Amino acid sequence: MNELMRVEDLKMYFGGLKAIDGLDLVINEGETLGIIGPNGAGKTTLFNAICGVYKPTGGKVIFKGQEVQGQPAYVMARKGIARTFQISKPLADLTILDNVVAAAGVHEYTGMRSYFRKSHTPEVIAKAEAVLEETGLTEVRDKKASDVSLGYLRRLEIARVLVTDPELIMLDEPCAGLSNFAINEVTELILKLKERKKSIVLIEHNLPITMKVCDRIMVLSYGKKIAEGPPEVVKHDKQVIEAYLGEEDEA
Numbered sequence: 001m002n003e004l005m006r007v008e009d010l011k012m013y014f015g016g017l018k019a020i021d022g023l024d025l026v027i028n029e030g031e032t033l034g035i036i037g038p039n040g041a042g043k044t045t046l047f048n049a050i051c052g053v054y055k056p057t058g059g060k061v062i063f064k065g066q067e068v069q070g071q072p073a074y075v076m077a078r079k080g081i082a083r084t085f086q087i088s089k090p091l092a093d094l095t096i097l098d099n100v101v102a103a104a105g106v107h108e109y110t111g112m113r114s115y116f117r118k119s120h121t122p123e124v125i126a127k128a129e130a131v132l133e134e135t136g137l138t139e140v141r142d143k144k145a146s147d148v149s150l151g152y153l154r155r156l157e158i159a160r161v162l163v164t165d166p167e168l169i170m171l172d173e174p175c176a177g178l179s180n181f182a183i184n185e186v187t188e189l190i191l192k193l194k195e196r197k198k199s200i201v202l203i204e205h206n207l208p209i210t211m212k213v214c215d216r217i218m219v220l221s222y223g224k225k226i227a228e229g230p231p232e233v234v235k236h237d238k239q240v241i242e243a244y245l246g247e248e249d250e251a
């Protein structure tokens, strides 16, 4: 498998808090990597430090052989690193279709509103429509984002990522807070992307989902990697059971 991204000794400190504390990680092309770990383990911070939302305190992010750490989010997006947010942030007043159209301009424009105006071409609209079909959003394409349920919004987040033709898709808890039905729809969508050999990093609290869709799982605890491997191996790791699964059992 070809390496797509390599994270070396990555550190993200907030004052004295070591949210990411010297992390090494490889993401391979066409692989689905799961990231699990207790609340506050540093999963979202890892995404933020990779995607340029935060400037890492130290370490390297190497994407397709090039050092990219510390660059702003829009530069990372143009390089093909695309992520969803744990809390959906659609443009509430725009329709589902226009939200996807707006996201399509990431390679050309930086301001959301400005690229929405300029992206509204027949080609982009056709592409956005294809992505809506793929993500099961066609039935709500003309509804305002503020008027659809969370299940749709989570898939909208993924649609907005897909329309940019990303090389690396990073999903932050796309199933959190959803009904079992909506979880199934998101899981099926991820499996479809996986079939198409997309490179995916998935943060997910739900262990059965992670086990089902991921080729490999990395377990984070207090900003450090405590285990990594195929789902079946990670599931039986003693440290993982103590740090993570134990917590779930008590809940």
Ligand SMILES: Nc1ncnc2c1ncn2[C@@H]1O[C@H](COP(=O)(O)OP(=O)(O)OP(=O)(O)O)[C@@H](O)[C@H]1O
Binding pocket: 014, 017, 019, 037, 038, 039, 040, 041, 042, 043, 044, 045, 046, 086
């Ligand atoms: N901007 C910030 N400023 C200060 N501390 C932060 C900031 N962002 C995150 N943290 C802290 O970093 C640690 C890791 O948080 P993070 O959100 O990455 O955890 P997580 O693994 O995504 O948790 P969850 O499962 O709840 O989403 C937490 O202690 C959190 O309070």
Ligand SMILES: [Mg+2]
Binding pocket: 043, 044, 045, 086
């Ligand atoms: Mg998080």
